[in-house]
Amino acid sequence: MTFVMGQVSATGWEKYMFSADATELNLQSLLVDTANIPGLTYIPDYINASQAEQLLFTIDQKIWSTQLKRNVQHYGYKYDYKKRLVDPAMNLGALPNWAQDIAQKLYLEGLTEKIPDQAIVNEYQPGQGIASHIDCVPCFGNTIISLSLGGTCVMEFTHAKTKEKIPVLLMPRSIIILQGAARYEWQHGIVPRKTDKYQGREFVRDRRVSLTFRKVLLSEESD
Numbered sequence: 001m002t003f004v005m006g007q008v009s010a011t012g013w014e015k016y017m018f019s020a021d022a023t024e025l026n027l028q029s030l031l032v033d034t035a036n037i038p039g040l041t042y043i044p045d046y047i048n049a050s051q052a053e054q055l056l057f058t059i060d061q062k063i064w065s066t067q068l069k070r071n072v073q074h075y076g077y078k079y080d081y082k083k084r085l086v087d088p089a090m091n092l093g094a095l096p097n098w099a100q101d102i103a104q105k106l107y108l109e110g111l112t113e114k115i116p117d118q119a120i121v122n123e124y125q126p127g128q129g130i131a132s133h134i135d136c137v138p139c140f141g142n143t144i145i146s147l148s149l150g151g152t153c154v155m156e157f158t159h160a161k162t163k164e165k166i167p168v169l170l171m172p173r174s175i176i177i178l179q180g181a182a183r184y185e186w187q188h189g190i191v192p193r194k195t196d197k198y199q200g201r202e203f204v205r206d207r208r209v210s211l212t213f214r215k216v217l218l219s220e221e222s223d
């Protein structure tokens, strides 16, 4: 059986439109399985629908960089995709309040051991993705957290050595936390496609905007 997601509504995914044969599906029970990836934590509904709407509205007032195939915004520190590094000289100043509020919440809730000082916003139109990668090890700390807004997507985790692949469905307003093996031994990526299949169901992609929070490691603070 398949179901099709409609527009993302302001009130969240529970208000998505379903195809007629899927009305009995209880989406809340859909289990996002992270058990086989040590260090990976998935938290649905991390922010509420009005917070998500406000955040997206704020982000959409800002200027997108079009240097990559997908649009991005960098806060705190600029990341150099070509050199694969963060240069302290590329400090963009403190995170803006809307990003700082989330960084603070993540820290106060004990989800990250250091308060994130960099946020990268990625915008994916349906059909866009991100190549499988491990986030720069010398640039960023142990904890990488990504908040999803807009549409769903399946993030594919690939073990760097065994090449085992595990898909993880990211719902809007959820966060995913990469630590330990999930951060250092598994690559993550998003296949550029317009529909994802997850646990036998189809999820039509919509515009997705993610906010990735990291703690930048600078050479002078080698802790």
Ligand SMILES: O=C(O)CCC(=O)C(=O)O
Residues within 6 Å of the ligand: 120, 122, 130, 135, 146, 147, 188, 210, 211, 212
């Ligand atoms: O879009 C996402 O959730 C992840 C983005 C990502 O992996 C990255 O910017 O390194």
Ligand SMILES: [Fe+2]
Residues within 6 Å of the ligand: 133, 134, 135, 188
């Ligand atoms: Fe990444």
